[in-house]
Amino acid sequence: MHNVVFVLGPPGSGKGTICAKIQENLNYVHLSAGDLLRAERQREGSEFGALIESHIRNGSIVPVEITCSLLENAMKASGDAKGFLVDGFPRNEDNLQGWNKQMNGKAFIQFVLFLSCPVPICIERCLNRGQGRTDDNEESLKKRVETYNQQTFPIIEHFKKSELAREVKSERPVDEVYADVVNVFNEANKQK
Numbered sequence: 145m146h147n148v149v150f151v152l153g154p155p156g157s158g159k160g161t162i163c164a165k166i167q168e169n170l171n172y173v174h175l176s177a178g179d180l181l182r183a184e185r186q187r188e189g190s191e192f193g194a195l196i197e198s199h200i201r202n203g204s205i206v207p208v209e210i211t212c213s214l215l216e217n218a219m220k221a222s223g224d225a226k227g228f229l230v231d232g233f234p235r236n237e238d239n240l241q242g243w244n245k246q247m248n249g250k251a252f253i254q255f256v257l258f259l260s261c262p263v264p265i266c267i268e269r270c271l272n273r274g275q276g277r278t279d280d281n282e283e284s285l286k287k288r289v290e291t292y293n294q295q296t297f298p299i300i301e302h303f304k305k306s307e308l309a310r311e312v313k314s315e316r317p318v319d320e321v322y323a324d325v326v327n328v329f330n331e332a333n334k335q336k
C-alpha cells in the first residue's frame with residue numbers, strides 16, 4: 145500500500161520547490177505529475193506526445209488514464225520510502241475519480257498539502273521561472289489559472305470537507321513556508 149501525500153495549489157505556488165526540499169530531508173519520494181507528463185511527451189514512440197503538449201499549452205488537464213498510469217508506474221519503480229509526494233494531482237474531478245478507480249486498495253492518502261498563494265504572485269513567479277516551459281507565458285497562464293479556479297479548487301474544497309487538507313500560505317519566503325510544511329509532516333507522522 146503506497147502512502148501518498150497530494151500536493152496542490154495554483155501554478156507558481158511553490159509545489160515543486162517545497163516537494164524537492166521534503167524529498168531531500170523527510171524520506172518522501174517526489175512525483176510531479178507535470179514532470180511525468182513532460183517526460184512522456186518527449187518519450188520516443190509515445191502515442192500521447194501531441195495530446196499532452198496540446199493540453200499543457202492550453203492549460204487544460206490530460207485524461208486521468210494517462211497521468212494516473214504514469215504515477216502508478218513511477219511508484220512501482222521507486223524503492224522503499226516513507227511515502228510519495230504526488231505533486232499537481234488530482235487537478236480535477238476526472239483525476240480524482242480515475243485515481244479512486246485505479247488506485248483503490250493500492251494507495252493510502254495520508255493528507256493533502258495545499259499551498260495557497262495570491263494569483264498575481266503565482267503568475268509573476270511562473271513568468272520568471274526560467275525553465276523554458278511552453279506554458280509559462282501570459283496566454284497559457286491565463287488558461288491555467290482559469291482551470292485551477294474552476295476545476296482544481298473544487299477538489300481542494302472536497303479534501304477540506306473530508307478534513308484531509310492542510311493549508312500552508314506560500315507567498316512568504318521559501319524557508320518560512322518550508323518550516324511550516326515540516327511541522328505539518330511531523331504532526332501527520334506523529335498521528336500514524
Ligand SMILES: Nc1ncnc2c1ncn2[C@@H]1O[C@H](COP(=O)(O)OP(=O)(O)O)[C@@H](O)[C@H]1O
Nearest residue numbers: 155156157158159160161269273314316317318
Ligand atoms: N516561497 C517562494 N518565494 C519566492 N519564490 C518562490 C517560492 N516558492 C517557489 N518560488 C519560485 O517560484 C517559481 C515556481 O515555483 P514552483 O515550485 O515551480 O511552483 P509550482 O510547482 O507550484 O508551479 C520557481 O521559480 C521557484 O523558484
Ligand SMILES: Nc1ccn([C@H]2C[C@H](O)[C@@H](COP(=O)(O)OP(=O)(O)O)O2)c(=O)n1
Nearest residue numbers: 155156177178179203204205206232233235
Ligand atoms: N494532474 C495533472 C498535472 C499536470 N497536468 C498538465 C497540465 C498542467 O497545466 C501542466 C503543468 O503541470 P505542473 O504541475 O508541472 O505545473 P505547475 O508546476 O503547477 O506550474 O501539466 C495535467 O494535465 N494533469
Ligand SMILES: [Mg+2]
Nearest residue numbers: 159160176178
Ligand atoms: Mg510544479
